[in-house]
Amino acid sequence: MRPGLAVVVGERLARYGFGEGHPFGPDRHGAFLREFDARGFSKRARMLEPRDATPDELLSFHTPQYVSFVRERSATGQGYLDGGDTPAFRGVFEAAACVVGATLNATQAIMSGEARRGFVPIAGLHHAARDRAAGFCVFNDCGVAIEQLRKSYGLKRIAYVDIDAHHGDGVYYAFEDDADVIFADIHEDGRYLYPGTGRSDETGKGAAAGTKLNIPVPPGADDAFFGTVWPQVIAHLERFAPEFIILQCGADSLDGDPITHLRFSPAAHGGAARDLAQLADRLGHGRVLALGGGGYNRANIAQAWTAVVESLL
Numbered sequence: 001m002r003p004g005l006a007v008v009v010g011e012r013l014a015r016y017g018f019g020e021g022h023p024f025g026p027d028r029h030g031a032f033l034r035e036f037d038a039r040g041f042s043k044r045a046r047m048l049e050p051r052d053a054t055p056d057e058l059l060s061f062h063t064p065q066y067v068s069f070v071r072e073r074s075a076t077g078q079g080y081l082d083g084g085d086t087p088a089f090r091g092v093f094e095a096a097a098c099v100v101g102a103t104l105n106a107t108q109a110i111m112s113g114e115a116r117r118g119f120v121p122i123a124g125l126h127h128a129a130r131d132r133a134a135g136f137c138v139f140n141d142c143g144v145a146i147e148q149l150r151k152s153y154g155l156k157r158i159a160y161v162d163i164d165a166h167h168g169d170g171v172y173y174a175f176e177d178d179a180d181v182i183f184a185d186i187h188e189d190g191r192y193l194y195p196g197t198g199r200s201d202e203t204g205k206g207a208a209a210g211t212k213l214n215i216p217v218p219p220g221a222d223d224a225f226f227g228t229v230w231p232q233v234i235a236h237l238e239r240f241a242p243e244f245i246i247l248q249c250g251a252d253s254l255d256g257d258p259i260t261h262l263r264f265s266p267a268a269h270g271g272a273a274r275d276l277a278q279l280a281d282r283l284g285h286g287r288v289l290a291l292g293g294g295g296y297n298r299a300n301i302a303q304a305w306t307a308v309v310e311s312l313l
């Protein structure tokens, strides 16, 4: 059996944030890392550094026009990258490319056999579309990882599971008609929370119909509620036997997040990671890559993400 868990952290990854005091501030990385160190996990995990994604890697998911647009806004640091949620700052291109590179380093560690699972705290930027930024997400590292797993490693069926409070619209719509991306997303009902998408009848289009599972849950849903819907996710993945599982484990679905209304505890996140690791083991490959995702209460970030790390260790 291959060794345990590769974790990618580093100062350059921490730079992806929109300023002190912003919900997606650069202090999110430290909030995780302090708890991760305090629990002794840095001694048990294989620690990796981030790197910048190459232009070719970014272009495997994003359009050339959009990549150029981010580069231009990054040089001036002026304006927004979308309609008003995601501000530009000087160096935002490099910071966003570093998030993608961090996710790809973890992907590579798993595919090379250097590690069995992976975790990247500042990653899982699931709102970015192929041609635009959205909701604090500049480049969609989840989407780039899916494309790279197919292009560089020849995988066919890849699962993307998302338990962030927000719907993973950037991943869903990019692969809505792609039958080889097995998608499952538990999120706060779009009638009450950004981005408003992810209805249960959004199950994929054309040949991909039935490969996508969207489970909107009501505001206030707790661990007991999570426990009633989570088995659908495992059953959905088992039906398609994916060769690699990505988990976007956003901590904003925990009780006490300042911008959402769900009430999960870290046990939901830890349990999800454990179940997916066991599923990956049953499928014979063991490959699970967890990406931090959202989360705007710093204590929740620390608890949810270390619960995931503990399960993957």
Ligand SMILES: [Zn+2]
Pocket (backbone or CB within 6 Å): 164, 165, 166, 250, 252, 293, 294, 295
């Ligand atoms: Zn979120």
